[in-house]
Amino acid sequence: MDERLPLLLAGVLTFVFGWNNSGLLIGNERGSGTLSALESTILCSIGMLLGVAVEGREMTKSLGGIIAVPPTGSVVLVTLVVSIALTFGLTLGRIPVTFSATMVGAFAGAAFASSAPLRVGDLATIIAFWMIAPLAAMAATFLSYRVIERATQNLSLVSVDAFNRAGVGLVSVALAYVLAANNIGTIYGTSFTGSPPSSADAVLTLLALAAVAVVAMAIFGRGSVAGTVGDRLLSLSPQGVLAAFSGTIIVMLAATQLAIPVSVTQCLVGGMFGAAFTKKIAIINRRLSLEVVASWVVIPLAAFFLAAVVTPLL
Amino acid sequence: MVSLPGVAFGRKEGDIIHRLQEDLRMVRETEQEISGLVAAAAQGDVATCRSRRDWIFELEGKAADAKRDLSTQIAEGAFFGGVREDMLGLLDKIWKIADKTKDAARLLTLAEITDSNARSILQSEDMRRFLENLDLAVGALQHLIEAFEVDRKTILQRVHAVDEYEEAADGFKQNVLAALFERSRGIDPVTVILVRDFVFNADDVADYAQYASDIVLVLVAKGYG
Numbered sequence A: 001m002d003e004r005l006p007l008l009l010a011g012v013l014t015f016v017f018g019w020n021n022s023g024l025l026i027g028n029e030r031g032s033g034t035l036s037a038l039e040s041t042i043l044c045s046i047g048m049l050l051g052v053a054v055e056g057r058e059m060t061k062s063l064g065g066i067i068a069v070p071p072t073g074s075v076v077l078v079t080l081v082v083s084i085a086l087t088f089g090l091t092l093g094r095i096p097v098t099f100s101a102t103m104v105g106a107f108a109g110a111a112f113a114s115s116a117p118l119r120v121g122d123l124a125t126i127i128a129f130w131m132i133a134p135l136a137a138m139a140a141t142f143l144s145y146r147v148i149e150r151a152t153q154n155l156s157l158v159s160v161d162a163f164n165r166a167g168v169g170l171v172s173v174a175l176a177y178v179l180a181a182n183n184i185g186t187i188y189g190t191s192f193t194g195s196p197p198s199s200a201d202a203v204l205t206l207l208a209l210a211a212v213a214v215v216a217m218a219i220f221g222r223g224s225v226a227g228t229v230g231d232r233l234l235s236l237s238p239q240g241v242l243a244a245f246s247g248t249i250i251v252m253l254a255a256t257q258l259a260i261p262v263s264v265t266q267c268l269v270g271g272m273f274g275a276a277f278t279k280k281i282a283i284i285n286r287r288l289s290l291e292v293v294a295s296w297v298v299i300p301l302a303a304f305f306l307a308a309v310v311t312p313l314l
Numbered sequence B: 001m002v003s004l005p006g007v008a009f010g011r012k013e014g015d016i017i018h019r020l021q022e023d024l025r026m027v028r029e030t031e032q033e034i035s036g037l038v039a040a041a042a043q044g045d046v047a048t049c050r051s052r053r054d055w056i057f058e059l060e061g062k063a064a065d066a067k068r069d070l071s072t073q074i075a076e077g078a079f080f081g082g083v084r085e086d087m088l089g090l091l092d093k094i095w096k097i098a099d100k101t102k103d104a105a106r107l108l109t110l111a112e113i114t115d116s117n118a119r120s121i122l123q124s125e126d127m128r129r130f131l132e133n134l135d136l137a138v139g140a141l142q143h144l145i146e147a148f149e150v151d152r153k154t155i156l157q158r159v160h161a162v163d164e165y166e167e168a169a170d171g172f173k174q175n176v177l178a179a180l181f182e183r184s185r186g187i188d189p190v191t192v193i194l195v196r197d198f199v200f201n202a203d204d205v206a207d208y209a210q211y212a213s214d215i216v217l218v219l220v221a222k223g224y225g
Helices: A004-031 A036-060 A075-091 A098-114 A120-152 A157-190 A201-221 A227-229 A240-259 A265-275 A286-314 B011-042 B046-076 B082-110 B116-122 B126-149 B152-182 B189-223
Strands: none
Touching: A004 A036, A004 A075, A004 A098, A004 A157, A004 A201, A036 A075, A036 A157, A036 A201, A036 A240, A036 B126, A075 A098, A075 A157, A075 A201, A075 A286, A075 B126, A075 B189, A098 A157, A098 A227, A098 A265, A098 A286, A120 A227, A120 A240, A120 B046, A120 B152, A157 A201, A157 A286, A157 B011, A157 B126, A157 B189, A201 A240, A240 A265, A286 B126, B011 B046, B011 B116, B046 B082, B082 B189, B126 B152, B126 B189, B152 B189
16 A cells, blocks of 8 residues: 555545534634634634644554554555545534544444454543543533633623633634644544654644644634534533633543543533533523434444445455 | 733723723713703794704714714624624614704704793703703713723622613603693694603603613623623
C-alpha cells in the first residue's frame, strides 16, 4: 500500500470533520450573539492549530490500543473510508455525527473482520467513558454555571455582556483546542501502520491536517449542524453557552490525557442540559433529544458493521 | 466595564448604552414641550402653540433618526447576546414616547380651544400634576437606563419608580377626564373630543415609559443568565 494513501484519506476525513464541526463551533458562538462569524472563525482556527501542535500526539495510540497487534493496511484504509462515508453522508443529512465513535466503530469492525485480536477491556473503557462523558459534562457545566453566576451577580449589565463576550471568546479557543487535539489526533493516529513518525514530522503533519479542518470550518461554518444541536434542542443564554463549553472542555481534556477518543457532540449535549437544568428548564425538544441519543448508539454500530462487511472485500 | 491594562472589554456595549441615554434625553426633551404647549393652548396663544408643535415634530424626527441608527448598530453588532431583540424592543418603546408626544401635540393644535371651561381644565391643578407625572415617569426611565452601568440591584430598585409615576399620572388623568365630562354640556363637542384624545395620547407617554421599564426587567432576567 502506498504510504501516502492513508494520509490523503486522513486529509479528506479531517476536511469532513472540519465541515461537520464547523457549525458546532462557529454556529453556537454566533448563536449566543456574542461573537461575529469572523471573530469566531479566527478564534477557533487558533485553538485548533494550538490543540494539535501541543496535544495532538497524545492520541497517536488511541485506536491502535484497542487491538493486540499493529493495525494492517486494510484496517487503516477501511477505518478511514467508512468514517469518511458515514461522516460525509450524515453531515449532508444535517445529522450531528458522533465523529470519534464512528471512527472507533469502524476501526473495531475492520479489526474484527481481519481477525485481529481485540483488547476488550480497552474497548470497554472507551465505551464506558462515552456513557459517562455526557453526565460528567452535565455536572461540570452545572458547576461552571454556578461559578459564572456568582462572578457576574454584582457586575453591571454592560459588564456582564462584556464578560460573556470575553468568556465565549476564551472558551471558543479552548474548545477548538481540545476538539482538534482529541479528534484530529485520533485521525492522525489512525493514518499509519508502522511505528509513529518523529515528533517534528508528527507535529507538522498534525498542523497540516488542522489547516485542512480550518479551511473546511471557514467554508462551511455558517450554521447547519450547530443548528441541530444548539438551536433546536434548547435555547441557551450566553452564560449557558459559556458554561456548556467549559464543561465540555473539562471532559474532553480529561479524555485526551487518557488517549480516549470522545465526541464533542456527546459532551456538548450533556453540557447544554447541565446549563438548562440550572434554570429548571421545562421545554426540551424530546424527539430531537431521543434522535441525538439514539445516534450515539446507532452510528458506531453502523460503522462497525459497515467496516466488517467492507474489510473482506479488500 | 471589565478592564485589563491596555484592554477594555465592554467598550462596544458602553457606547451603545451612552447612545441609548442620549436618545432618551432627546425623547424627554420632546415630552417636556407638552406642558408649554398646553399652557399656550389654555391661553389661546395660537402662534406659540404652532411653534411648540413644530418644535415637537422636529425633535420627534431627530429621535426617530437616532432610534433607526442605534437599531442598526445593535442589529449588526455581536454584543448583547441573547437580549438583542429586547434591546431593540426597548429602543422602540423609548421612541414611542416621542411619537405619542407628537400625536398629542398634533391633536391639541388641530383647532383653537376657545371655550373657557375647556381652557380652565387645561390650566387645572390636575392637568399640571398629570403632565408633571408624565415627565417624572420618563425621568425615572432615564435614571433606570443609567443603572445599566451600575448593577442589578440598582436596576431593580429603580424600575419601580417608573410604575409609581405612571400610576400617579393615571390618577390625575382620571380627574381631568372627570372634570371634562362634568363640564361638557357647555363645551363644543369637538373641543371635548380634542381634549379627551389629547389626554389619552399624553397618557400613552407614561404607558410607554412603563413598557420600556418592563423590558428592562426582561433584560435583567435574561442578561444575568
